[in-house]
Amino acid sequence: MTSIEHIQIELDKADALLTAAADLINGGRIVSISSLKDIVGNICRLIKEEGYADCRTLKPVLTRLSEQMDQLRTIMEKQLEKDDSPLAKG
DSSP states (O other): OOOOHHHHHHHHHHHEEEEEEEHHHHTTOOOOOOOOOOOHHHHHHHHHHHTGGGGGGGGHHHHHHHOOOOOHHHHHHHHHHTTTHHHHOO
16 A cells, blocks of 8 residues: 555545534534544645655545535534533533
């Protein structure tokens, strides 16, 4: 497996986690996304090791991942604003 393929696997993990978390939070569930930090850390480490120039083809996927994180933050903020949300009850 090449380094780029390994990075893609990590990107797929992050995508799946963010998608599932958004769906569950929208459904009123509380979820943990603590593993996202490790996944993103792995992605950054692998890209640094491979070399930024060699990973330029991943830029669209990285941009989408960043957008997904922003969308999840927005979803979480909206849930916190709801008085009946499990997240608001802490």
